[in-house]
Amino acid sequence: MKVEFSLEELVSLTRASSVTGSASGPATGIASLKQAGPGDLSFLTHRRYQPELEASKAGFVFVPEGFEYAGKPGQVVLRVASPNDAITSLCRKLETLLWPRPAPGVHPTAFVDPRAEIHPDATIGAKCVVEAGATVGSRTVLEAGVVFGRNSSVGPDSWLGYNVTVYPECSIGARVRLHSGVVVGADGYGYEFSQGRHAKVPQVGTVVIEDDVEIGANSCIDRARFGATVVGQGTKVDNLVQIAHNCRVGKHCILVAQVAIAGSTTLGDYVMVGGQAGLAGHIEIGAGSKIAGQSGVAHDLPPKSYVMGSPAIEALKDQKFQMMRQRVPELLRRIEALERRLPESGH
Amino acid sequence: MKVEFSLEELVSLTRASSVTGSASGPATGIASLKQAGPGDLSFLTHRRYQPELEASKAGFVFVPEGFEYAGKPGQVVLRVASPNDAITSLCRKLETLLWPRPAPGVHPTAFVDPRAEIHPDATIGAKCVVEAGATVGSRTVLEAGVVFGRNSSVGPDSWLGYNVTVYPECSIGARVRLHSGVVVGADGYGYEFSQGRHAKVPQVGTVVIEDDVEIGANSCIDRARFGATVVGQGTKVDNLVQIAHNCRVGKHCILVAQVAIAGSTTLGDYVMVGGQAGLAGHIEIGAGSKIAGQSGVAHDLPPKSYVMGSPAIEALKDQKFQMMRQRVPELLRRIEALERRLPESGH
C-alpha cells in the first residue's frame, strides 16, 4: 500500500490553518518524531515532546496552532487544531486503501447452505462456510475462511476477519468487528464431578454480541449454559481474551489483552480491565470500575472501584504495599534489633 | 433454536413428583431466578437463594422435594429430587436440537486425501482437509474447516469443532471433544543457544489425547521433542490453555482458562489448576493437588497439595500473608514508633 500525500492533500484533509516551508515531494510515510525520515510526516502531541521535535528528521510535522516552532530547512510545518486528529484524518484516508470495499456477493469458492439468508449487499469471502439457517446482514463482510454456524445471525455493516468461527445459534449485531481466530459460542466450561469423572453439563445457551463491539484476534466468547453470554454495545475487547459462559459484559467496556473472566460474572457499563487481569466467576463489577493489569478479582466491586494486585485490593493500598515490598526483609532486621535491645523478661 | 417445553414434557423429562399451579402456555426459555420472565423456567439450587425465588418472575420453577414454597399466582411449581439435575435433563434435550446428528459422509467441498481412512459412519464437514494416512473413527465428526494432518488418528465418537488443527502424527482417542481453534501437535518451544543464535531443536515426538478429553477453544497442545505429550483420560481443558512439549497431564484433571504448563512437567491424576496459573517446566505435581488461579508453581508438589500465589506456597500461608498485605506500611510505622521510644544506645 503506497502512502502518498501531496502538500495540498495534507492541507485539505487536515484543514491546516497555516503552512511554513515548502516540500520537494509528497509525504510517503507517517512515523513518530523519533523514527521519521525526510519523506515522512510526523506530529507533536504534547509540548513535553519538544526535544524530540527539535531532533526529528521528519519532512512534514503537524504542530498545534499557537505553538512556537520555526521548523528546519527543508521541513514543512503545518499548524492544526489537534495534531492527533490530523493524523487520524490521514489514517482514515489510508484505511480506504488498506481495506477497499469488497464487491458484494458470494465468492465462488465459498460454501453457503441454500437455507442461509445472505443479504444481496453482503460479501462472503473465499472458502467461507455459512451453514443452514444463518443470516448475514447488509454490507456485512465475511473475509476468507470464516465459518458461520447454523441459525446464527449477524446484522448490517459488520466485519468478520479471516478464519473467524461463529458456532450455531449465536447473535451478532450491527457494525461489529471480529478479528481472525475469534471463536464465538464454543461450549462453556461446565462439568459435574460424579463417580470419579467430570460429567459434561450441557451448554445450550447462546452468545449475544451487541452493536459496535470489536473483538481482537483469537479471543473466545463461550456460549451460555442456558440463556445468553452477552457482550454489551460498544465494548472493545483486545486479543486472546477469555469471556466464559453466562458472563454479562456491560456497554462500552474495555478488556485489554489476555484478560479472563470466569463464568456468570457481570460487568457494569464502562468497566476497564487491564491486560492479563483475571475475574472470578459469579461476581458483579460495578459500572465505571477500573481493574489494573494482572489483578485477580475474587469479589464483587461497587461502582467506580479502582483495584489492583492479586488478590485485588483498593489500588492506593496496593501501591502503598508495593512501595514497601522490597523493604520487608528490612522490617525483620529492625524488629530483631529492637528485640535485642529489649530482651524478654526472663522467668 | 426454539426452546419450548409443555408442562407435560417438563414433568416427564424431569420426573417431577408434584406440580402446583397451572400453565397458560409452554415454557419458552431457561433462566436464573433473577433473570427469568413469565415464559421462563428457573430453579432453586440452594435454600440460601430463597429471597431470589420469592422475587422471581419465572413462570415455572423447580424446587427440591420437601422444600416449602407455595408459588405465586400464574406460577407453576415443580418438585424434583434435584432441581439442578432437572435443568440438566432439559438441557440435554435442547442439546439434540442445537447439535442435530450430522449425516455421515464427506462433504463435497472437503478435501480428503485418497490415502486417508474415513470410517463410513464418520462426518467430514465443509472445507475440511484430511491428509494422507489419517484415520477418522466411527461416528466422529469433523466440523467445517478442520485440518487433520498426515497419519494422525482420531477414535470413534469424537467431535472436532470448526477450524480445529491437528498436525501430523498425533493420536486422539474416543469421545474426545476439541473446540474451535485448538491446535494439537505444533512444535514444542525448544532452541539451543549457540554463536549468538537460537538454533531450533527438532520436535519430532507426538501428542496423545486420551479418551473422554475435552479441550476448549484456542488451546494449544504442543508435540513432544521426542516421545509424546500426553493429556490423560477424562481431563477437561478450558480455553486458551498452553500445554508445552513433553508434558504429561494425568487423568481427570481440570485446567481452567489461560493456564500455561511449561515443558516436561507431569501432573498426576485429578489435579485442578485455576485460571491463569503457570507451572514451570520439569516439575511433578502430585495427584489430587489444587493450584489456585494466577499461581506460579516452580517446584514439585506432593500429592494433595493446595497452593496459592506467585511463587506458590501453601494456600493457608498465602491467605494469611494476603490478609496482612495492606498492613505492611503500618508495620513500618509501628517499628519506627518503637525505635523512637527505644533509641539505640549511643557509643
Next chain:
Amino acid sequence: MKVEFSLEELVSLTRASSVTGSASGPATGIASLKQAGPGDLSFLTHRRYQPELEASKAGFVFVPEGFEYAGKPGQVVLRVASPNDAITSLCRKLETLLWPRPAPGVHPTAFVDPRAEIHPDATIGAKCVVEAGATVGSRTVLEAGVVFGRNSSVGPDSWLGYNVTVYPECSIGARVRLHSGVVVGADGYGYEFSQGRHAKVPQVGTVVIEDDVEIGANSCIDRARFGATVVGQGTKVDNLVQIAHNCRVGKHCILVAQVAIAGSTTLGDYVMVGGQAGLAGHIEIGAGSKIAGQSGVAHDLPPKSYVMGSPAIEALKDQKFQMMRQRVPELLRRIEALERRLPESGH
C-alpha cells in the same frame, strides 16, 4: 511415523566413537532414561542423572566420551562427544520423515488470486486463500487452510502452518516459521474516548517479521497504527503470545508462552521474557534483559536488567521479599510483643 534406526545408522549419524554391547534389532523409539524401554534409545546429558541411567531399561544409550559406564546385558552403549547433539542428529533425520518436502505448486483446492505472485518452487496447500498482490517466495510452504492477505509478502524458505492468518500489507522474511492459528496484522487496539463512546483509531500500519523468526501457535502480532510493528531477526515466540501495535521486538529475543507486550514498547536484542509476563506500553527494555515469568514490567529497564514480580523489581530483591512473604504475619506478632513490653508513655 515409524522410528527405526539400525545400530549402523546410529553410529554413522552420531559419529559415535565407541560401541559396547550388541543389539538384537533396531532402535524404534527415543525416550528419557526413565521412560525408555528395551526398544528405545536414550541419553545421559549430565552425570547427575547417573542413577536414572543405572535404573533405565533403554536398549540403547548415548553417554559422553570418557564417562565410565559398563552397560547392562542386552544394552548397547554408544559413546559420543555430546549425547544431546547425538539425539538432535537423530531427530533431524526423523524430521525429514515427519515433514517430507511437499511438491511445489498450488493445490487444486486452493484459491490464489491471479494477481498474486507465487514462486514456482513454493507450495500452496489445500484450501489456502492467497489474495491479490501477495507474493510468496521460493521453497516457501503454506500448509492447508492458510489465508494470506492482499499485498502481503513472504520470503524464501519460510513455512506457514495450517490455518495461519496473515492480514493485508504485511511483510514476512526468509526462513520464518509461523504455527497454526498465528494471526499477523490484526488491528492494533486503539480507541479514543469521546462522548461516551470508544471511537476506533484507524490502524493502517503494517507488520514486519524479519528473517529466521519462529512464532508459536495462536500468537498474535498486531499491525501498527502507522509505521510497523517489528519482530526482529532470529526472535523465537512461543504460543499464545500477544505483541501489540507498534512494538519493536529486537533480534534473537525469547518470548515464552502467554507473554503480552502492550503497544509501542521496544525490546532490545537478546531480551528474554518468561511465560505469562506482561509489559506495559511505551516502555523500553534494554538489550540482554531478563524478565521472569509472570512479572509485570511498567517502566523502562536498562540493558542486562534482571527483574521479577508484579510490579517487577530487581530479581534479587524480589527473591528476598518472596522468602519473607509467609513471615509477614509473624512480623506483626513480634511487633505486638515488643509493644506490650514497651507501652507508650501515657499522657
